[in-house]
Amino acid sequence: MGGTPTDLKLIDERGLRIDGRRPDEMRPLRIEAGVLKRADGSAYVEWGQNKVMAAVYGPRECHPRHLQNPERALVQCNYNMASFSVEDRKRPGPDRRSHEISKIISEALTHVVFTEYFPRTSIDVYIEVLQANAGTRCAGLTAASVALADAGVPMKDLVAACAAGKVADTVVLDLGKEEDNSGQADIPLGYVPRTGEIVLLQMDGDLSPEEFDKGVRMAIDACRKVSEIQRDALKRRYSASSADVDAAQAVPEMPKEGP
Ligand code: UDP
Numbered sequence: 001m002g003g004t005p006t007d008l009k010l011i012d013e014r015g016l017r018i019d020g021r022r023p024d025e026m027r028p029l030r031i032e033a034g035v036l037k038r039a040d041g042s043a044y045v046e047w048g049q050n051k052v053m054a055a056v057y058g059p060r061e062c063h064p065r066h067l068q069n070p071e072r073a074l075v076q077c078n079y080n081m082a083s084f085s086v087e088d089r090k091r092p093g094p095d096r097r098s099h100e101i102s103k104i105i106s107e108a109l110t111h112v113v114f115t116e117y118f119p120r121t122s123i124d125v126y127i128e129v130l131q132a133n134a135g136t137r138c139a140g141l142t143a144a145s146v147a148l149a150d151a152g153v154p155m156k157d158l159v160a161a162c163a164a165g166k167v168a169d170t171v172v173l174d175l176g177k178e179e180d181n182s183g184q185a186d187i188p189l190g191y192v193p194r195t196g197e198i199v200l201l202q203m204d205g206d207l208s209p210e211e212f213d214k215g216v217r218m219a220i221d222a223c224r225k226v227s228e229i230q231r232d233a234l235k236r237r238y239s240a241s242s243a244d245v246d247a248a249q250a251v252p253e254m255p256k257e258g259p
Pocket of ligand 1 (some may be wrong): 087097133138180
């Protein structure tokens, strides 16, 4: 949030944004579930120019052991941004920002997973940002909950996420990179449609209470759409796998070679 520089017009005369979107329009979102063979569950998300992969392992024995909870599973997220994902090469390895994002995503997912079913275990969620263009924590959380469902982890519901914010004195949905850099505020939000709970909420910048309410309402509406796209991805994945099974069963077994 750097304040609007005079030479960059974030909203034009027609009320459209720098990439042609209306204020309440989300960037195109595509989700694919079950993309990695060696993870227990996985998902790939393309959201505008963001490209994010999520992989889930577990529930499995929790290491180090002193972290084990005898009553519930620990949901441990690791968010990582690849060096090549951003314009100025990012120094590899964890930093303050990635620790913060890993923590808030772990907490958001802990709210929906039935952790009490798996005492002493860890459910490990890896989020790899391959290409970033603002909104990667929302894309990461959205991908992670699809990957958890793909892994068969029981949950109250999927968490859907989307940000709202303010650019050129206008409340807008799902900020792109220029808007994030030069806008006035950003509110990433994670939402559980089935219960109406907000499980992630941050704010960067300044908003009046009315603008904040408008932004939150806009983000929640968008999360409901995100949730449908998440469900469609899982339905496609599982109808495709059952079609594979049907096809495999339809193929007659080849006669074995003689001794
Ligand atoms: N970004 C970057 N280098 C970094 C961290 C972030 O270029 O080391 C960019 C990246 O495009 C990211 C955006 O800044 O998506 C906004 O980052 P922010 O911390 O607001 O998180 P995000 O919006 O991705 O959840």
